[in-house]
Amino acid sequence: MMWMCLKANRVAVVTALALVAGLAWTGTAWAGTDLANVAFNKTVTANQNAQGRLLAETASGYQIVSGSTACQIITSELPVTWDLNWAYPSTAGGGWFTIDLGKEYDLSHIEIQPRRNDRWNYITSATQPALVQGAADESMSGAYSFTVPGSLGTSDATYTRSVSDWTGVRYIKIQRTSTLDLTISQIRVFSRVDAWGNFIGDVTATATNTENRGGDYLTQDTVQFRASNLVDHTGMTDQGGPTPDNPTNLVGSPDALSRGYGEWGPGLWMSNSSGKAEQAAVTFDLGGTYNLDQMLIWNFNAVDWATSTQAYVDRTDRGIKQALIEYSADGGDTWTALADTNGASSGNYTIPRAQPDWYDDELNPPSLVGAKDNPYQKAVDMTGIVANQVRITTKGTWGSSYVGLSEVRFYGDLYTPPIPTDIPGDANNDGNVDAVDAKMMADNWGKSGDAAWADGDFNGDLKVDAKDAAIMAANWGYIWSPAAPAETSAVAAVPEPGTGALLLTLLAGLATALRHRRVA
Known part of the structure; x- marks a missing residue:
């Protein structure tokens, strides 16, 4: 009977307490997707026979290619260096390339890169x-x-254009509106695709410094060497996401390999030698607070072709050897180092070196025959860590004055803070001040001497009385928000002026319930 009376008064109470705003969840939970280059290795055609220059093991360091081989250069994410790995279609009718993405996508943005940044x-x-x-x-x-x-x-190495309103797109066509050559190194088309398991998508990365070739090479804003390469799947075998032919190719897979590159591969982050390589750092913003599981690190994976000796040079010495790995749960205001695992004089982790392709016939000295795709070099256990940022600071390389990485990936689940146990008026500590709490108070109304929070004693005087009802009334309708847990401090432990009418409404319901209880 008492509960029925309270229920009958609930509409009036809620109406009277409309000024107490409920805090709703405003965050967007990660939905198991991430942005990826869906043009990677997709079929390209041109209006006439295409021509191009491809990095090769020759005295000049390149070979001239044509036809479909040339077309595929622009979607293959090949190393972009000096004047290599670019293509153009015939000038007849104005050159054009068309990329078949394989299926329709809702796009995010498109990146276009010329053969060199002084060749726009x-x-x-x-x-x-x-x-x-x-x-x-x-x-x-x-x-x-x-x-x-x-x-x-020359200062614009890559042109990036938002195309977030492009929906249902399968074909991308770029066309020169004159009869001049359309000389392109790379076209990258980004869309949101399905991701693996508890892989954390939408991570951003910033570096203390990045290699800047300048001049006729590539500048800092290009796809080459920027820190975002570490988190956008560039240079990874799973990039591009699921396709009709490979529906299980989910981005973020721990089994993905970092592609072996020539020295200027687009999937790398690298710091310059004058930037104090042993102090270069990359900070990863997870885009939210997570209960972390692990972090996987793919070290710098590249070789270089030396035209003077016509032999490969191992560049994996640019990978990080000793690193200090830290995390932050407050947006980078304070940092906590992970436990020391390597015993080295500096840093707390040792990251193994990536392995290029060595040929060893047991009769002759080993010879370097090229780059090789690599699995991750280091798995960092982050179980039990709650963080929204992670930082890797270089403390030593594998021998080079440059330093770099190929990819870093994070795994975990969104963190939901525990519901506070001191929200005034919330007798059952479920984060809401509502009719359930009112019933608990009504059941213990008038209790004195040993009343507790769960009875409705919100001011700690060991009694359940009008003062506690006033506290409940002042916070009626409050809903705790995991998106902004600090806002729980906004609830009123002491009634504000003007809550009298609200209190009377609530007490009227309580009094009615008590009268019915005595009669019964």
Whole structure:
């Protein structure tokens, strides 16, 4: 009977307490997806026979290629160095490339890179812009489109354009609107794809410094060497995500390999030698607070072809050897180092060196025959750690004055803070001040001498009375939010002026319940 009376009064109470705003969950939980380059290794065609220059084991360091081999250069994420690994279609009718993504995607952004950052005039100019289109069919019927600005120069190594309104796109076409060559090194097309297990997507990375080649090479804003390469799947065998032919290719897989590159591979982060390599650091923002499981590290994986000796040079010595790994749960204000696992004089972890492809016939000295795809070099156990940022600081390399990494991945689950046990008016500590709490108070109304929080004693005087009812009334309708747990301090432990009417409404319900209980 008492509960029925309280229930009858609940509408009036809630209405009267409308000024007590409930705090709703406003965060967006990770949904098991991440951005990836869905153009990676996809089929490319051109309007006429394509030509290109491909890195090769020759005295010049390259070979001239044509046809489909040349077309595929622009989606293969090959090393971009000096004047190699680029292609162009015939100038007849204005050159164009078309990429078949294999299925329709809702896109995020597109990156375009010329053969060199001082060669934008081969793609676009103020009077002859390049046109980029996207559509569900190859005829480009009803296509989305944009033009590449004609003002790009040596400081613009990569042009990035948001295309978040491009939905249902399977074909991407880039066309020179003049009869000049459309000379392109890379086109990368990003979309959100399915991710592996408890892989944490949407991580961002920033570095204290990044190699900047300058001049005729590539500048810091290019896809080459930037810290974001460590978290966007560039240079990984699982990049691109699931396809009709490979539906289980989920990005973020622990089984993915870092691709072996020539020295200037686009999937690497590298710090320059003048930037004090042994203090270079990368900070990873997880995009939320997580109960971490583990972190996987793929070390710097590259070789270089020396035209002077016509032999490969091992560049894996640029990988991190000793590292200090720390985490932060407050956005980087304070940092905590992981337990020391290597006993070294500096750092707390040793990261094994990546392995290139060595040939050893047991009769001759080993010879380096190229790069090799590598599994992760280090798994860092982070069980029990709650963090929203992780930092890796270099304390030593495998011999080089440069330092770099290939990929870093994190695994875990979103962290939900425990519900506070001191929300005024929340008798059952479920984070809400509602009718359930009112019933608990009503059941113990008038209790004195040994009343507890669960009885409805919110001011600690060992009694359940009007003072406690006033506290409940002042916070009626409150909903604790895991997105902003600090806001629990906003609830009122002492009634504010103006809660009198609210209190009277609640007490009326309680009094009615008590009268019915005595009669019964």
